[in-house]
Amino acid sequence: MVDTRLSRRAALMGAGAVAAWASSPARALLMQADATIRMGVVPAPVDALIARMTLEEKAGQLTLNAAAWGGGVATALNPPSTGPSFEGQVADAVAGKLTGVFNGNGAVMAERMQRAVMQGSRLKIPLIFAADVIHGHRTIFPVPVAEAASFDPDLAMRTARVAASEAAGAGIDWTFFPMVDIARDQRWGRTMEGAGEDVRLGELFAAARVRGFQGRDLKADDAMMACIKHFAAYGAAESGLDYNVVDLSERTLREVYLPPYKAGFDAGAMSAMASFNEIAGIPATGNPWLMKTVLRDEWRFPGIVVSDYTGDEEMIAAGFAEDGRDAARIAFMAGVDMSMQSNLYMLHLPGLVREGLVPQATLDASVRRVLAVKHMLGLFDDPFRRIDVKREKARSRTRANLALSREAARRSIVLLKNDGGLLPLPTSGKRIALIGPFASGQHDLNGPWVVYGDNANAVDLATGIRGALKDQNALTVVAGCDVEKPIPGGIEAAVAAARAADIVLLAIGENEGMSGEAQSRTEIVVPAPQQALAEAVAATGKPVVIVLKNGRALALTGVVRDAPAILVTWFLGSESGNATADILFGTASPSGRLPMSFPFESGQEPYHYDHKATGRPAQALSDTYKAKYRTALNAALYPFGHGLTYGTIGYSALSLPPTMAWNGVIEIAATVTNTGARTAEETVQLYIRDRVATITRPVREMKAFRKVRLAPGAGETVRFTLKRSDLEFIGVDMKPTVEAGEFDVWIAPSAQAEGVTGRFVLAAG
Known part of the structure; x- marks a missing residue:
């Protein structure tokens, strides 16, 4: 069992580690480095440090693994793998076999690892600590596609700034965000991580999020390095199936998918992540045209490229590499500087260099880039600059941070329909039935891809509505059904509540497990038990407001589609219930806009508004031999x-x-x-x-x-x-x-x- 207490002795040892670092050869050599790194020029002292490194130490600087002492729900967010204990991982770091770890357990963990490396390693090169800080750290903001619905890049910059401040306060130097993949197939679960289907909106939000995370100075203790992902065209996966192949023209790649990546790099992002997918038969992780011709030669990118989680190793199953050694060679020679989680670089790069299959100069170039970004992050000035247990707590979930979460959530909500001006609702004089699996409870509030937040700290819908009502007894809450299965007697109880009310709020949609990575759907509809609940409640004749929870566009049908009022509320984070109540009762006016199109039917996917006319554009459903489906226009x-x-x-x-x-x-x-x-x-x-x-x-x-x-x-x-x-x-x-x-x-x-x-x-x- 890991001891999570930070003792006085440990603190004193940390001070000793700082002193050891101050006199280390790595610091002496790299203190001369400066901002010319950003222009792709690395100072000579970096090369002097590289000259002192063994091949194994160089491979270690290119090896990033998940923290053995994981944070929050990190272990559930990535495929399981065997690995060392925390003590074993610390020993690997001291031996120079690791450049850093990701999704670890906060400042206490980071302090212990960094202290051990600063005191015990040969060259005392600081570790880098990374994490999936996607839409917040402890304060959780709306999922990225929801935030894109604000059409306000400045808002995204502000929420990223807060996320960076909280996460950097917990010892994290590097976030694997923003995801800037254009998503035109709503069956793809990772739609929720991006900015939707439009190129221009994608460019603006990519740049804003980079500026928010990185701030004005990467050395600042409230700044983190951003990572543009997934390079490239992950959002174009065939059939919306996660990890699937991508096959598109170079023109479409350059015109639609590449511009948001370029915008993020132009904004200063110093890292990129290779995508899982292949393009035209070549996995991105092994694609030198992407990583070298486009990224390095055309765009002059000076930063580092990291594989996605075991992305290099997965080229074996894809039939592109023979074994781990071959996969390491292919990925590295394609331009992927750092291997995440597979350990293939540590295992094979030294031997590949000794055998002449990987030039030592190429290895040195990747190590040089890694050391350069560590310098830019200020780690060679002070390896502990972001590691502070007191600061971690002081920066988390502050009143100002939660206020911004509520603002962001309000501005992300989209009012699709409001027949007869049903909304906003009065705060008194009406009996309200709040019905549905998302009506109440500390679940499905933060949304997918939250490593460090906790739904137990988020405000649910019932709580938010009660806080807005003058008479809390005017609200009746009934689940009616679960997300994907009925509840015995649930519909009967919901119908009774609806009949006794003046207005029904129907909280339905997707749960956290239905959106996000590995959550592709063939039918992007409201699950059948919830649809049946909606049909039964609507049959009472009471006015119904649909309050959708979703991480993608949905194909709405039946009474859900036909309800007089529909709100898209996504997954809104820490202040979900309060922000939704603000809109429902008119404290704030809805201002969100859809960052992706809601189709008539699931079968229209992939769909995007900026499609081609074709030679036979349809003007009406009755047109024959035109570009339309039998039951829906191309709209x-x-x-x-x-x-x-x-x-x-x-x-x-x-x-x-x-x-x-x-x-x-x-x-x-x-x-x-x-x-x-x-x-x-x-x-x-x-x-x-x-x-x-x-x-x-x-x-x-x-x-x-x-x-x-x-x-x-x-x-x-x-x-x-x-x-x-x-x-x-x-x-x-x-x-x-x-x-x-x-x-x-x-x-x-x-x-x-x-x-x-x-x-x-x-x-x-």
């Missing part, structure tokens, strides 16, 4: 960008010049007015379509958006500026190009709404 039930407010928003007065000069810009404007009785925040979106091009273009592409807050009766002229580079696409030669011609323009509230529309011509150069 969405609720499209990307859709979301209502408690105001009534109108678009008018488009201002659009007829021509854009080849080297010029144009300003496009429209008037947006709130004719409702409540203040509202509208997300005004700009879309274009290139009508004729040498490469067929999508029916619409979002180029920009602006959020405007409008008082009742107020209007505002919203302006956008388009330049020629905004019209680029990947041409025949796989290079960005622009062609003169006609362009359609929409300023609209969603990707399918008309808003106001016009056309301009890009003049020839």
Whole structure:
């Protein structure tokens, strides 16, 4: 059993470790390094340190394993594997066999490991501590795709800043986030980790999250290194099946999937993670075109590339490598600097170098990059800079952090439908029946991919609603059914509660285990027992508000689709119940917009708004021999960008010049007015379509958006500026190009709404 207490003796030994480090050869050599690393220039003292290392110590710097003393639910989030005890792992670290560990148990664990290395290792190179800090550390924020629904990258930067402060306070130097994979197939469970289906939104959120985690100075004790993942195109897995193959054109890769990665690297991210998938038959972990040609040569990326969890080893099962030794060689020579969890680099790289199958210069280059990022994180200045038990507690779940969680959750909620102005609800005078498996209880609140948070500390829906009501006795709570199975007598109890109420809130959808990694679904619908519950409750004739819990877009059917009011509330984190109550009762007006399209039917997936017209576009379901399904158009039930407010928003007065000069810009404007009785925040979106091009273009592409807050009766002229580079696409030669011609323009509230529309011509150069 691991002793989690930090004794006075341990603290004194930690001080001794700092003193030992201060006089170590590694510190003396690397104190001369500076910010030129970010430009890909590594100072000479780094090479002097590398020259003193054995091949085994070099391989150790390229080996990252899960912490033997795991934190929170970390052990349940990754495939099980055998490994050393904590004491054995510490011994490996001291022997130079590890560069660091991930998903460990906080500052106490980190202090013990770092102290042992600083006191006992030959070169005293600091360990790096990493973790999956995906949407919060102790304070949990909405799942990333929910936060993307805010259409507010600044919000994402602020939540990442708090997550970094909390996690760095717990001794964590490096987060495996942001995930920037474009997700166009909602069957894929990892949709919840990204920013949805749109390229522009993906770029903006990738950059914002990197800036939030890394802050202004990576050496700061509240900053962490960000990791752009999964490189590349993991979100394009065939059939939405996790870990599946990807087969797409280079044009689609460059035009749709690569831009958010590039945006994250341009924002300063110093690490990348290779994806599990293959592209065109070559696993990403063994793909030199991705890791070298694109990432290093074209984008000039100076940071480190780490495999995903046993990603190198998995090339054996994929039929791309013969054995572990072959997998290590392939991955390393493809450009993957660091091996996660398989231990293949530690086992095989020294021998591969000795046999001449891996050049020592290539090995040294990867070690140089690893040492460089450790320096950038300030670990060579002070290996304990983020390890502080008191600071860990002081930074966690502060009042300010929880307030931001509530704000982020409010801004993530999307109002899909509100017939007759059913919402917001009054806080008194109405009897409310809260029904469904997510009505109450400390479960399924934080969402998937939370290592250190605890649902027991999150606010459930019933608690949030009771806090908003003037008379708590006006609320009746009934489960009705479980998530995927009925409860004996559950529907009868729910129907009775509905009949006794004036309004029904139906809390249904997915639980945490139905979204996230390894949670692909063939039918993205509300589970059958919940659908049956909804049908029975709706039959009472009482007005129903659907409160959806979900980590992906869903295909809504029956009374769920037809309910007068529908809220998408995702997995909202620590302040779930309070934030949802804020929207339900009008303390705040809904302002979220869908970052992905909700299809009519599951069978439409993969679906995305910026699809091609084809040569036979359908205008109506009755059209024959057109691009449509027998039961649905090639369109969405609720499209990307859709979301209502408690105001009534109108678009008018488009201002659009007829021509854009080849080297010029144009300003496009429209008037947006709130004719409702409540203040509202509208997300005004700009879309274009290139009508004729040498490469067929999508029916619409979002180029920009602006959020405007409008008082009742107020209007505002919203302006956008388009330049020629905004019209680029990947041409025949796989290079960005622009062609003169006609362009359609929409300023609209969603990707399918008309808003106001016009056309301009890009003049020839």
